[in-house]
Amino acid sequence: MRMHRRTLLALAVFTGLTAPSMALAADDTIKIGLLATFEGPFTVLGEDGERGAMTAVAEMNGTVAGKKIEIVKGSSDASPDSAVRAARKLVEQDGVKVLVGPLSGDEGIAVKDYAKTQPNVTFINGTSAAQDTTLRDPAENFFRFSTDGAQWMAGLGTYAFNDKGYKKVATVAEDYSFPYTQVFGFMAEFCKAGGHVPSKSWVPIGNKDFSSVIAAIPEDVDAIYVALGGADAVNFLTQYQQGGGSAPLIGGSITVDQTVLTSKGKLKDVLKGTPSAGPTADTNDAPAWKAFVEAYKKQPGAFPSPSLFAHGYYVDMKATLLGLDQVGGDVSDGGKKLRDALSKLSFDTPTGKVSLDKNRNAIADIFLTEVTEGADGNLMNKLVKVVPQVNQTLGIPEDEFMKLGAVNRDNPSCP
Amino acid sequence: MSLLDQPSSSSLSGGGTTRGQAWGLVGLLAAAVMAWLVFAVWPDWLNAILISKKAFVSAILNGITLAGLYFLVASGFTLIFGLMRNVNLAHGSLYLLGAYIGYEVTNRTGYWLLGVAAGFAVLAIVGVVMQVFVFRRLEGDDLRQTLVSIGISIVAADLMLAVWAGGTYQITTPEWLDGALTLPIITAVRSNGVSVFLTYPLYRVVVLAAAIVIGVGLWLMLHKTRVGMMIRAGVDDRAMLQASGVNVHAVFAIVFAVGAGLAGFAGVVGGSALSVAPGEDVRYLLASLVVVIVGGMGSITGAAIGALLIGLAEQIGLVYFPTYGIVLTFVIMVVTLAVRPQGIMGKAR
Numbered sequence: 125m126r127m128h129r130r131t132l133l134a135l136a137v138f139t140g141l142t143a144p145s146m147a148l149a150a151d152d153t154i155k156i157g158l159l160a161t162f163e164g165p166f167t168v169l170g171e172d173g174e175r176g177a178m179t180a181v182a183e184m185n186g187t188v189a190g191k192k193i194e195i196v197k198g199s200s201d202a203s204p205d206s207a208v209r210a211a212r213k214l215v216e217q218d219g220v221k222v223l224v225g226p227l228s229g230d231e232g233i234a235v236k237d238y239a240k241t242q243p244n245v246t247f248i249n250g251t252s253a254a255q256d257t258t259l260r261d262p263a264e265n266f267f268r269f270s271t272d273g274a275q276w277m278a279g280l281g282t283y284a285f286n287d288k289g290y291k292k293v294a295t296v297a298e299d300y301s302f303p304y305t306q307v308f309g310f311m312a313e314f315c316k317a318g319g320h321v322p323s324k325s326w327v328p329i330g331n332k333d334f335s336s337v338i339a340a341i342p343e344d345v346d347a348i349y350v351a352l353g354g355a356d357a358v359n360f361l362t363q364y365q366q367g368g369g370s371a372p373l374i375g376g377s378i379t380v381d382q383t384v385l386t387s388k389g390k391l392k393d394v395l396k397g398t399p400s401a402g403p404t405a406d407t408n409d410a411p412a413w414k415a416f417v418e419a420y421k422k423q424p425g426a427f428p429s430p431s432l433f434a435h436g437y438y439v440d441m442k443a444t445l446l447g448l449d450q451v452g453g454d455v456s457d458g459g460k461k462l463r464d465a466l467s468k469l470s471f472d473t474p475t476g477k478v479s480l481d482k483n484r485n486a487i488a489d490i491f492l493t494e495v496t497e498g499a500d501g502n503l504m505n506k507l508v509k510v511v512p513q514v515n516q517t518l519g520i521p522e523d524e525f526m527k528l529g530a531v532n533r534d535n536p537s538c539p
Numbered sequence: 540m541s542l543l544d545q546p547s548s549s550s551l552s553g554g555g556t557t558r559g560q561a562w563g564l565v566g567l568l569a570a571a572v573m574a575w576l577v578f579a580v581w582p583d584w585l586n587a588i589l590i591s592k593k594a595f596v597s598a599i600l601n602g603i604t605l606a607g608l609y610f611l612v613a614s615g616f617t618l619i620f621g622l623m624r625n626v627n628l629a630h631g632s633l634y635l636l637g638a639y640i641g642y643e644v645t646n647r648t649g650y651w652l653l654g655v656a657a658g659f660a661v662l663a664i665v666g667v668v669m670q671v672f673v674f675r676r677l678e679g680d681d682l683r684q685t686l687v688s689i690g691i692s693i694v695a696a697d698l699m700l701a702v703w704a705g706g707t708y709q710i711t712t713p714e715w716l717d718g719a720l721t722l723p724i725i726t727a728v729r730s731n732g733v734s735v736f737l738t739y740p741l742y743r744v745v746v747l748a749a750a751i752v753i754g755v756g757l758w759l760m761l762h763k764t765r766v767g768m769m770i771r772a773g774v775d776d777r778a779m780l781q782a783s784g785v786n787v788h789a790v791f792a793i794v795f796a797v798g799a800g801l802a803g804f805a806g807v808v809g810g811s812a813l814s815v816a817p818g819e820d821v822r823y824l825l826a827s828l829v830v831v832i833v834g835g836m837g838s839i840t841g842a843a844i845g846a847l848l849i850g851l852a853e854q855i856g857l858v859y860f861p862t863y864g865i866v867l868t869f870v871i872m873v874v875t876l877a878v879r880p881q882g883i884m885g886k887a888r
Contacts, residue, residue, distance in 0.1 A: 164818055167705025299862055326861055332813040332822070333605055335740070336854045337861075339597030340590050343727075343735075355707040355816045362709055362814065366740045368719040387707050425704075533862075 153192040154453050156444065157214035159225025159235070160250055160437070164201030165330045165355045166228060168383050169433045173227055173250055175423035176434030180441035183419060188445050189453035196220055202227070202329060204234035211235050215245050221455040222246050222448070222462070224441050227433065228353075229254035229273070229302025239263040244458035246466070248444045251436030253377075254301035255308065255531050258485035259516060265459070267466050267484045269443040270436035271403055272516060273302050274309030274531070276377040278490040279511040280401040281313025284374055288399060290346040292320050293374065296337060296360065297351035299326040304531040306351040306376045312518060312528075315538035321349075322539050327356075334360045338367055351376025357384045358391065365394045377402035380495050382431040385503040395503060398495045401511075404435045404475055405491035406504035416474035428502045439473050439486075446471055477513070487515045580725055590858065593726040596737055598858045599851065604743040606843075606850030607750030608812070611805035613827035613834070613842045614757060615798030621774045621837020622794050624681050625674055628688040630802055631824030632695040637662045637803025638810035638819065639703050642710045651713045651811070658807035659800045666799025667792050674795075675788065692820065700817050708815040710807060716742045746808055753801070757839050770794060774837050829868060833875045835885025844883050 158177055161170035174197070186193050196218045198210035207226045214220050223245060226235050232252025239247040240263045247266045249257070253273035258266070284290045293314065297303035303326075311321055322345065325337050338360075341348060348371050352360050357379045364373075373394065378384070380400045384391070406429040408414075416438070420430040430438070447466040448455075455462055470479035476489035489512050493505035517525035529535050577599075581592045589595045616630045637658040645654030673691070677683045719738040727735045761767035769790050772780045781787045806815075809823075826849065834845025849868055856864025875882060 162705075165816065167700075167817060168707070171705060327857065328861065328865065330818065330822075331857065332819075333601060333854070333857070335743070336594070336598040336601045336858045339601075340594035340858050342591070343593070355814060358707045358709065359814050363740075366717070366719075366742060368738055368740075387709065390709070390711070 152190075153194045154188060154448065154455075155194045155196055155218065155220045155222075156441075157198055157211070157218065157220035157223035157225070158195050158437075158441075159198040159200065159207065159210050159214065159223060159227075160433075161202045161227045161231075162197070162199035164203075164206075166202045166353060169354050169378070169431070170199070170227055171425065172383060172427065172431045173433040173437040175420060175426055176430060176437035177224060177250075177441040178423055179416070179420050179430075179434070180438050180445060182422070183442070184445050184449075188448045189451075191453040193445075198225070200226060200231060202231065204230045207231035208234050208238050211238055215242055220245070221459055222248070222444060224248045224437065224444055225250040226252050228252055228300075229257075229305065230300045232257040233301060236263045236266045239266045246455070246459040246462050248440045248466070249436075250440060251433050252302070253305060253436075255305040255516070256301065258483045260530060262483045262485075265463060267440075267443070267463075267480065269440045269469075269478055269480070269486045271486045271488050271490070271514065273305035273377065274312065274518060275488075275514045275516060276402045276490060277306055277309030277313070278401060278514040278518060279313070279492045279509060280374070280399065281310050281315075281319070282317050283399060283401075283492055283508070284310075284347065285314055285317035285319045288347070288372075288374075290319065290372075290374070292322060292345045293347050293349050294323040294325070294341045294345040295321060295349040295351070296325045296327065296334075296341070297349075297376065298329050298353065298356060299533070300329060301531070303351040303376065304533065307349070308531040308536060309518070310349055310351075310374070310376075311536045311538065315536060320538055324533070326533055327352075329356065331356060332359055334363045335367055338364055338369060341371075345371060347372045347374050349374040349376070350379050353378040353381075354383055358387045361391045361394050365390055369394070373398045375400035375495070377432055380493075380505060381433075382406070382427040382429055382504075383433065385495070385505075386427050392497065392503060395495045396497060399493070399508070400495070400505065401490055401492045402432055402505075403488065403490060404430070404432055404505075405493045405507035407496075407506045408475070408491065409507075410474070410476075412472065413474045428498075428500075429504060435475065439475075439478060442473065443469055443471065443478070476510075481515060483516070485516045487513055490514045577724060580728060591726070593737060594858055596724060596726065597739070598854045600739055601743070602851035602854035603847065604747045604812075604850075605854060606846040606848075607747040608805060608809045609823075609826050609830050609850055610750050610754060610843050610846035611808070612802055612823050613830040613846055614754070614839055615801040616827045617831045617834070617837055617839065617842045618757075618770070618794050619798045620831065622770055622777075623674070623791055626681070626685045626688070627798075628685060628824060629669070629692040629695060630798075630827060631820035631822070632692045632699075633662050633665065633799045633802035634806040634809070634823045635699060635815070635817075635820040636665065636695065637806030638710070638815040639699060639708070639806075640803065641807030641810060642708045642815055645710050645807075651711065651716075654710065655804060655807045658803040662803025662806075663796040663800030665803075666795040666797075669799070670792050670795035675791075692824070696817065696820055699820075705817055708810070710811040710815065712742055712811045716745060720744060742812060746812055749808060753804075754839070754843055757797075761839060766790070766793060829872050831882070832872055833882060835882025837886075838882070838884040841882055841884030 160173040198214045200207040200210045227250045232254050236257050249268040255272050258268050295307050323342050375398045447462050450465040451461040478486050478488045492509040496506040498504045619627050640661050641654040641658040644657040645651050720741050722737045724737040725734045726737045830845035830849050834841030852867045856867040
């Protein structure tokens with residue numbers, strides 16, 4: 125009898141604990157899943173992505189269409205299976221109907237495939253920037269308001285060839301879909317301008333010791349194009365400096381990002397003057413950008429200037445909230461209205477106008493930059509040029525662009 | 540080992556050479572080929588196959604220096620296992636904690652050597668504390684010890700993430716360790732007849748030298764001192780050592796201190812060569828597990844051989860087939876387990 129009463133009591137307490145939260149979720153709050161890399165080699169990147177997303181939430185004072193925004197976080201370690209696991213947990217256990225994320229390339233492709241099995245959930249990208257997340261075999265309910273890695277490279281190949289005078293460039297990049305996309309974006313222009321890429325090194329994510337890779341780079345190249353992220357970039361650059369490397373560098377978008385520029389060590393000398401391109405520029409003078417930087421800096425642990433990840437998550441979260449606002453926060457119809465609103469959405473971000481193409485991939489401005497040392501000793505990306513409204517096919521007609529083939533280790537090639 | 544060395548009476552090829560001589564000949568030939576590969580100026584066809592001489596020789600040198608680092612971590616791991624039958628799966632956490640402590644001390648005092656010393660000393664103390672307060676309570680219960688060490692590693696990883704966050708730290712090496720050495724190895728000859736010599740980071744040479752000195756020191760300690768004698772006796776038969784009046788708990792504490800201290804030392808040295816970030820703990824734990832499985836549990840010489848094999852395999856794999864490089868490491872492990880399950884220098888039990 126006593127056992128029985130105890131069990132009953134436990135049950136009562138349990139119901140008491142869970143019931144109110146269930147009731148709340150149904151009424152005046154709206155749950156949004158936030159998926160980013162809070163562990164593994166891209167931890168710093170994920171943390172800044174969260175700051176960006178929370179900046180967008182703070183801008184709306186934490187409410188949308190009169191409902192309180194509840195952010196449920198999911199963590200991955202940059203591997204596709206961990207991203208799908210985290211997305212499943214958010215959708216199937218926490219019951220989110222709207223999910224913002226993931227952060228990195230292969231994760232994006234995996235989550236897009238998962239999205240197809242959950243047609244009633246709306247997925248909005250974080251910063252994952254592999255081309256095929258939206259270009260080939262896209263999912264109806266996956267939206268990307270941040271651009272892809274090839275778009276981020278707009279203008280860089282031509283700039284390296286014409287203005288910098290590099291004719292022969294070797295590439296070093298991580299071995300997964302996002303760096304393939306970045307190298308593709310760079311080479312599309314660079315090869316067209318007449319440049320050559322005699323050697324491409326693909327290294328596994330999380331590799332620590334790059335010195336053998338550095339030694340294998342041909343000695344007669346004019347520059348080295350580096351598309352590595354987070355800890356990988358820091359390791360490569362440090363070892364390049366230690367090994368007495370002398371060829372100038374060209375940076376992939378996340379290689380000269382704030383997440384790398386602010387790391388502690390002797391990177392400054394190697395990085396100064398490195399040209400790059402991406403969706404943001406630290407010295408952008410536009411008032412909208414400056415306002416965004418101020419808002420971003422209110423987040424705990426913020427960098428001197430928002431990273432590409434803070435920017436990407438901000439833009440995608442902002443789009444999500446604008447979409448939810450238009451439909452009055454109503455996703456009871458399986459999110460159909462929300463997806464219609466999102467497809468038609470066009471809005472002004474801190475980096476200019478963003479709209480979607482038919483594959484639900486963003487068309488936006490891209491910034492050509494060069495690393496400089498600021499007055500306070502922090503490294504930052506100086507704005508060189510804005511390339512307006514770059515679309516996913518980089519201005520090439522779509523059928524012609526599709527003929528270039530899917531990005532991979534060997535495509536494109538111009539040795 | 541013993542099998543290979545025994546001169547066999549049956550002739551191998553009918554030419555009257557013993558098996559030992561045949562192996563010696565193969566060894567000499569391999570050494571000659573290696574020496575030629577390193578010192579000769581390569582013909583074009585060889586450059587075409589192996590990318591370039593610079594890439595090849597650098598991969599070999601990097602493999603050897605990486606082996607030095609792996610050896611430092613794995614030697615503590617193998618000592619602890621050999622003596623206490625305790626698979627300490629928190630060994631990687633000791634490495635990472637040592638690296639963070641080295642970073643803090645170097646950053647605050649400005650002296651790198653002080654950071655290295657602090658990494659060793661603090662972790663030696665942590666090791667003793669772990670042995671006395673955790674593992675001694677579970678003595679003789681191998682499975683529980685192992686499970687507890689997994690628990691410790693998970694808690695430690697999260698605590699370190701809380702204190703040092705997820706960023707990448709670089710321990711600043713002093714000026715006198717910066718720069719590159721020019722080695723007397725010609726990598727190429729320019730069209731104007733000038734030879735290009737191979738340059739190699741000085742710091743990595745220092746890491747290798749430190750590993751060799753510590754390896755020799757450990758060997759001397761194990762074979763020439765009284766404590767070493769007790770440790771070796773304990774590895775062979777712990778009960779008998781205890782019965783002969785030796786305070787085994789004191790011996791255990793010393794071994795744990797040395798093992799954990801070496802992991803901390805390796806953390807600072809490795810964190811200066813590469814970088815310090817969350818996740819390193821698992822990486823080095825895995826590396827030392829593979830090294831110890833290949834080399835043989837409980838043997839310092841085995842740890843050195845295992846580290847050399849794994850370090851070289853990793854670097855050569857990275858240069859010549861990066862995508863599948865990691866497989867090479869595990870192929871070595873699988874082959875060892877299949878052919879010689881106790882490890883190259885391990886004793887059959």
